[in-house]
Amino acid sequence: MIRAIIFWLHLSVAAAAGLVILMMAATGVVLSLEEVVTGLAERRYFVAAPEGVERLAPEEIAVAAGFTATSLSYRSNPRAPVRVFEGRDRYVRVNPYTGQVLATGPGGLERFFEAVHNWHRWFNVSGGSVRRARAMTGAVNVAFLFLLLTGPILWIPRPVTRRALASVLLLHRGARGARRDLNWHQVVGIWSVLPLAAIAATGVTTSYPAVGDRVYPMAGNAVSAGAWAVASASKGTGFEGAGISEDPARVPEPDLSAVLATAEAWAPGWRTLILNLPRPADSEVRVEVRGGRAGQPHRTGFLTLDAASGAGRAWESFADDSPARRAQQFLRYAHTGEYWGLGGQLLAGLFSLAATLMVWTGLSLALRRLRSLVSSRRGLRR
Numbered sequence: 001m002i003r004a005i006i007f008w009l010h011l012s013v014a015a016a017a018g019l020v021i022l023m024m025a026a027t028g029v030v031l032s033l034e035e036v037v038t039g040l041a042e043r044r045y046f047v048a049a050p051e052g053v054e055r056l057a058p059e060e061i062a063v064a065a066g067f068t069a070t071s072l073s074y075r076s077n078p079r080a081p082v083r084v085f086e087g088r089d090r091y092v093r094v095n096p097y098t099g100q101v102l103a104t105g106p107g108g109l110e111r112f113f114e115a116v117h118n119w120h121r122w123f124n125v126s127g128g129s130v131r132r133a134r135a136m137t138g139a140v141n142v143a144f145l146f147l148l149l150t151g152p153i154l155w156i157p158r159p160v161t162r163r164a165l166a167s168v169l170l171l172h173r174g175a176r177g178a179r180r181d182l183n184w185h186q187v188v189g190i191w192s193v194l195p196l197a198a199i200a201a202t203g204v205t206t207s208y209p210a211v212g213d214r215v216y217p218m219a220g221n222a223v224s225a226g227a228w229a230v231a232s233a234s235k236g237t238g239f240e241g242a243g244i245s246e247d248p249a250r251v252p253e254p255d256l257s258a259v260l261a262t263a264e265a266w267a268p269g270w271r272t273l274i275l276n277l278p279r280p281a282d283s284e285v286r287v288e289v290r291g292g293r294a295g296q297p298h299r300t301g302f303l304t305l306d307a308a309s310g311a312g313r314a315w316e317s318f319a320d321d322s323p324a325r326r327a328q329q330f331l332r333y334a335h336t337g338e339y340w341g342l343g344g345q346l347l348a349g350l351f352s353l354a355a356t357l358m359v360w361t362g363l364s365l366a367l368r369r370l371r372s373l374v375s376s377r378r379g380l381r382r
Contacts, residue, residue: 003153003154006150006153006154007154009150010147010150010151010154011366011369013143013146013147014147014359014362014363014366015363015366016143017139017140017143017144017147018359018362018363018366019363020136020137020140021140021143021144021147021355021359022356022359022360022363023119023120024120024137024140024141024144025352025353025355025356025359026352026356027116027117027119027120028120028199028348028349028352028355029349029352029353029356030113030116031113031116031117031120031336031349032336032337032345032346032348032349032350032352033346033349034113034116035293035294035342035345036342036346037109037113038109038110038113041109042080045080045081045093045102045103046077046079046080046081047079047081047095047096047097047098047102048079049078049079049097050097053097055082055096055097056096056097056098056099057256057257058072058256058257058259058260058275058277059256059257060099061082061084061094061096061099062084062277063099064084064094064099064100064101065084065086065092065094065101066092066101067086067090067092068086069084069085069086069277070085070086070087070276070277071084071085071274071275071276071277072084072085072274072275072277073085073091073272073273073274073275074096074260074272074273074274074275075271075272076270076271076272081093081094081095081096081102082094082096083105089106090104090105091104091105091106092104092105093105120137121133121134121137122134122137123136123137134207135207135208137207138203138204138207138208141200141203141204141207142200142204144196144200144355145197145200145201145204148189148193148196148197148200149197151189151193152189152190152193155168155186155189155190156168167183167186168186168187168190169187169190169191170187171183171184171187177368178364178365178368181361181364181365181368182361182365184357184361185358185361185362185365188354188357188358188361189358191354192351192354192355192358195347195348195351196351196354196355198334199335199348199351199352202331202332202334202335203335205331206331206332206335212328212331215327215331216324216325216327216328216331217323217324217327219327219330219331220322220323220324220325220326220327221323222327223323223326223327223330224298225318225319225323225326226298226318226319228267228291228292228298228299228300228301228317228318230266230267230289230301230315230317252283252307252308253308254278254282254285254307254308255307255308255309255310256275256277256285256307257310258309258310259275259285259287259305259307259310260273260275260287260310261310262303262305262310262311262312263275263287263289263303263305266289266303266312266315267289267291267301269291270289270290270291271290271291271292271293272288272289272290273287273288273289273290274287274288274290275287276288278307282307283306283307283308284304284305284306284307284313285304285305285306285307286302286303286304286305287302287303287304287305288300288301288302289301289302289303292341293338293341293342293345294338295333295336295338295339295345296333296338296339296341297318297326297329297330297333297339298318298339299318300317300318301315301316301317301318302315302316302317303315304316335348336348337349
């Protein structure tokens with residue numbers, strides 16, 4: 001009796017939320033390939049790194065962009081172009097040795113992935129509809145989590161025998177129609193239920209801020225505070241504020257080459273440096289230092305330097321965040337797998353593909369059952 005109730009609940013929830021779950025799973029597969037695809041596409045803008053030739057000064061690269069630059073993004077690969085940003089969305093790729101503008105962004109590929117992101121999060125709507133759409137995708141995450149929790153109750157055979165277990169743990173060759181769909185649904189579900197439950201649960205915390213506000217403080221103590229180790233060439237000098245002008249009305253001219261050199265020496269294993277350009281009255285420069293990929297906050301730090309001398313003033317890393325903030329970032333990037341780098345992201349994509357197959361076969365089984373019910377009722381009427 002209880003098993004029958006669970007079955008009909010499982011079927012009803014799947015029928016109601018299945019299409020949206022299918023969309024979110026399919027877009028999740030696409031997004032897991034974003035960094036690989038965009039990274040390969042970026043290689044066409046790589047330049048020759050002339051031997052013995054130094055990069056242009058940051059000020060020269062900023063001027064070469066042809067607009068009022070707000071930040072420069074450097075890659076550790078000497079052949080990679082420098083991205084010069086105006087705000088968050090507009091940027092150009094600049095040859096760091098000649099100042100030649102190579103391309104303007106974002107391009108079509110980046111706009112495509114942005115649209116996929118928006119579909120995954122809130123059906124690609126805009127304006128006031130975003131909040132309602134995000135609440136809907138959050139509710140669908142909850143529905144998917146319910147399906148994942150009730151699925152094993154229905155899939156595990158009774159009585160449990162070796163032959164019965166093989167039927168839900170192994171794919172059957174030659175199966176067709178409903179038998180094939182049921183076999184794929186059960187086998188894929190059994191092998192991927194735990195990772196998918198983790199993906200759905202972390203998605204709920206990001207979809208509902210009220211849930212996250214309760215989860216983050218509890219989960220914070222379980223997230224390691226270990227920070228990316230840096231070996232600073234200027235660490236021994238201390239952050240005593242060297243280079244601070246005694247006359248606040250006279251701010252020395254910034255030396256962004258010195259700032260960049262200090263940031264590079266601070267973290268020899270850096271992957272990306274984002275240099276935020278100072279305004280005329282600023283005496284400090286803030287540099288984001290990434291030792292890993294964009295979704296690895298534990299491999300990211302923020303270095304504050306004196307604009308005129310390049311001397312370090314402050315260093316903030318993942319370990320300096322509050323436990324709740326660390327939990328928030330961990331759960332955000334655990335959802336996509338990015339926290340564990342490219343391998344984690346591709347695994348998340350693989351399990352998203354598994355979810356796509358589960359939903360597809362589940363909807364197919366539901367439609368077959370519906371057709372069977374309709375046919376049987378027509379037969380009774382005759």
